[in-house]
Amino acid sequence: MIEDQTEVPFSPTDPFRFCPSDGTPLGEPRPSGGATCPECGRSWYRNSAPSVGAAIVDGDRALVTVRAVEPEKGKVDVPGGFLEVGERPVEGLMREAREELGVEVEVDENPVLLATHTYGPEGNWVLAIGFRARIVEGEPRPADDVAEVRWISIGEVDGTDFAWEHDRAFVRSALQGAPQGER
Numbered sequence: 001m002i003e004d005q006t007e008v009p010f011s012p013t014d015p016f017r018f019c020p021s022d023g024t025p026l027g028e029p030r031p032s033g034g035a036t037c038p039e040c041g042r043s044w045y046r047n048s049a050p051s052v053g054a055a056i057v058d059g060d061r062a063l064v065t066v067r068a069v070e071p072e073k074g075k076v077d078v079p080g081g082f083l084e085v086g087e088r089p090v091e092g093l094m095r096e097a098r099e100e101l102g103v104e105v106e107v108d109e110n111p112v113l114l115a116t117h118t119y120g121p122e123g124n125w126v127l128a129i130g131f132r133a134r135i136v137e138g139e140p141r142p143a144d145d146v147a148e149v150r151w152i153s154i155g156e157v158d159g160t161d162f163a164w165e166h167d168r169a170f171v172r173s174a175l176q177g178a179p180q181g182e183r
Contacts, residue, residue, distance in 0.1 A: 016044040048116055048127040052093040053080030053167065054105060055112070055174030056133045056140075061151040062171045063140060064160065065100065068147035071120045072163035076150070078130070078170065089129050100146045103138035107131045112173065115166040130170045 015029040019037035026035040026044070034045040055078060056063040064076045079100050083092040090107045097105040113130025140149045152160055154175040162168040 015046065020044060046125075048125040049119075050083045050089070050127050050129060051081060052083060052089050052096065053078040053113070053128060053130045053170065054093055054097060054107070054133040055130060055170055056097075056105065056135060057174050058134065058151070060175065061153055062175050063101075063135075064150050064152055064162075064167075064171060065142070065146045066148035066150065067145065067163060068142070069145045074147070074161075075163035076160050077163045077167050079146070080130075081145075082126075090131065093131055093133065097133070099144045100142075101138070101140040101149065102143055103135045103140050105133040106136045107133045113166065113170045115170075117164055117166060128164075128166060130166075132174055 015033060016026055016035055018025055019040060019042065021042055022037065022040050024037050024039040026037060029035045032045075034043045036043045054063075063079065065079050067073050067075055067077060079097055080093060081096045081100070083089065084095075087095070089111070090109060093107050094105060097103050108131055111129045111131055113128060115128045115130075117126055117128060118124065119126045142149050152171070154172065157168060157172045157175070160168070162171075
């Protein structure tokens with residue numbers, strides 16, 4: 001038993017040491033990073049968690065949000081969040097826009113941002129997928145984990161305190177109309 005609750009016996013990047021399904025000790029990971037349970041036969045990998053974000057543009061302004069919760073509480077990011085199990089990225093982004101802003105959005109089907117980054121104090125890896133979008137119904141209001149909604153111009157992007165640099169580049173790119181990201 002771990003006495004100090006702040007001590008974690010693994011990190012988000014360490015290979016699994018025990019089967020998450022049945023607790024059987026796992027052997028050394030394969031070169032691919034996965035390990036197979038000798039008891040149940042399932043393979044386990046550490047994977048980035050998929051998330052979606054929207055560059056919602058209206059004319060020469062983009063909508064950004066101020067985070068109401070940690071990590072990065074008080075800093076700026078784009079509307080979005082983690083996908084639910086089995087959820088398609090565009091559907092997830094539409095759900096997040098309803099939850100965080102109370103609006104319906106039309107999403108361009110092709111992602112314009114693909115970036116990996118770490119999230120939170122544990123350093124969990126995230127695959128950020130960004131789409132351009134526009135509001136088709138409703139007036140954006142902060143809800144869920146959003147403290148404030150702001151509209152910014154291209155001239156304000158560099159002076160905005162973004163939680164993650166890829167969001168700054170994403171918003172700048174959306175306002176300039178050019179695709180951006182790691183492909």
